[in-house]
Amino acid sequence: MTRVFNFSAGPAALPEPVLRRAAEEMLDWHGSGMSVMEMSHRGREFIGIAAKAEADLRELLAVPSNYKVLFMQGGAIGENAVVPMNLLRGKSSIDFVDTGEWSKKSIKEAKKYAAVNVAASAADTGYDRVPARAQWKLDANAAYVHICSNETIGGVEYHFTPDVGEVPLVADMSSDILSRPVDVSKYGLIYAGAQKNIGPAGLTIVIVRDDLIGQALPITPSAFDFKTVADNESMYNTPPTYAIYIAGLVFEWLKERGGLAAIAEHNRRKAAVLYDYLGTTAFYNSPVQADCRSLMNVPFKLRDESLDAAFLKGAEAKGMVQLKGHRSVGGMRASIYNAMPIEGVQTLVAYMKEFEAKNG
Numbered sequence: 001m002t003r004v005f006n007f008s009a010g011p012a013a014l015p016e017p018v019l020r021r022a023a024e025e026m027l028d029w030h031g032s033g034m035s036v037m038e039m040s041h042r043g044r045e046f047i048g049i050a051a052k053a054e055a056d057l058r059e060l061l062a063v064p065s066n067y068k069v070l071f072m073q074g075g076a077i078g079e080n081a082v083v084p085m086n087l088l089r090g091k092s093s094i095d096f097v098d099t100g101e102w103s104k105k106s107i108k109e110a111k112k113y114a115a116v117n118v119a120a121s122a123a124d125t126g127y128d129r130v131p132a133r134a135q136w137k138l139d140a141n142a143a144y145v146h147i148c149s150n151e152t153i154g155g156v157e158y159h160f161t162p163d164v165g166e167v168p169l170v171a172d173m174s175s176d177i178l179s180r181p182v183d184v185s186k187y188g189l190i191y192a193g194a195q196k197n198i199g200p201a202g203l204t205i206v207i208v209r210d211d212l213i214g215q216a217l218p219i220t221p222s223a224f225d226f227k228t229v230a231d232n233e234s235m236y237n238t239p240p241t242y243a244i245y246i247a248g249l250v251f252e253w254l255k256e257r258g259g260l261a262a263i264a265e266h267n268r269r270k271a272a273v274l275y276d277y278l279g280t281t282a283f284y285n286s287p288v289q290a291d292c293r294s295l296m297n298v299p300f301k302l303r304d305e306s307l308d309a310a311f312l313k314g315a316e317a318k319g320m321v322q323l324k325g326h327r328s329v330g331g332m333r334a335s336i337y338n339a340m341p342i343e344g345v346q347t348l349v350a351y352m353k354e355f356e357a358k359n360g
């Protein structure tokens with residue numbers, strides 16, 4: 001068996017110990033005589049699995065008790081509609097900060113349900129930064145302020161939590177949730193698709209403050225009304241049971257590694273291996289302003305694009321896959337989520353140096 005260094009943006013690499021444990025437990029979970037995939041979501045075993053996953057997630061993120069943790073489906077793109085449906089609360093407009101492709105998608109979807117005010121945008125500088133908080137033109141009557149904490153495609157990440165006053169702050173954290181500690185109390189709502197830093201695709205996590213739920217638009221499908229989901233402990237309809245189980249194993253793995261402060265330190269050191277090298281060469285360059293660079297998704301370009309295909313082919317031959325940048329921006333992108341070991345990034349940088357020496 002050979003495992004590659006998988007730099008995919010998502011679905012992404014999972015920790016190997018998690019996959020091994022899932023394999024061991026595949027046919028007979030803890031003497032139940034069945035796979036987790038075959039269990040009733042209302043049975044004692046699965047209810048225990050889901051409760052443990054929620055408790056561990058709450059512990060990792062120190063989620064305050066006045067917040068609900070919901071296990072949903074539909075992905076982050078689904079939440080782009082579900083959040084406005086639930087959080088307008090009689091208001092008519094939403095503030096957005098536009099930092100790239102995922103912000104733009106959120107804005108487009110929200111326009112179906114509300115007026116949208118783009119309070120700040122980095123479009124005019126090619127999405128190379130988070131606009132400084134002082135430049136945001138917020139509306140005190142907005143239902144909420146939406147940000148994307150990490151632009152997975154552009155590699156732009158917030159390294160601060162913006163203060164937006166009394167208006168609830170909503171964050172799409174799909175690609176940096178659990179990569180570092182977060183003060184959940186500063187947010188009204190956090191959502192994330194699981195397939196980047198949590199577990200398998202199909203599970204969507206929503207963390208929402210109690211007082212914001214219960215006023216969904218009447219057209220909201222019951223399965224996506226946060227109140228219905230919360231009142232039924234995420235079992236109003238059948239949840240993605242196997243994805244919740246794997247996410248639970250990832251939470252246990254994170255706890256064993258010392259929690260989010262420890263993983264954040266590891267992530268900083270890991271990303272620095274790549275960014276430090278990018279700072280020393282003109283053969284490659286990073287398109288993002290230094291203080292907004294993502295620790296999870298590192299886009300970089302070869303000075304000479306005509307070498308892109310050879311670069312990718314050589315990487316693959318050395319067991320490094322999925323380094324091609326998103327089609328909308330081109331170049332390369334190394335996604336280095338929690339599960340990527342530092343050796344993966346060291347191997348990549350060694351290869352980049354070798355490639356530069358040969359072609360520079």
Ligand SMILES: *Cc1c(COP(=O)(O)O)cnc(C)c1O
Pocket residue numbers: 010074075076077078102148150151152172173174175193194196
């Ligand atoms: C991947 C991603 C999405 C899309 O999520 P789906 O699960 O495909 O709906 C949305 N936002 C961000 C920030 C992402 O990284």
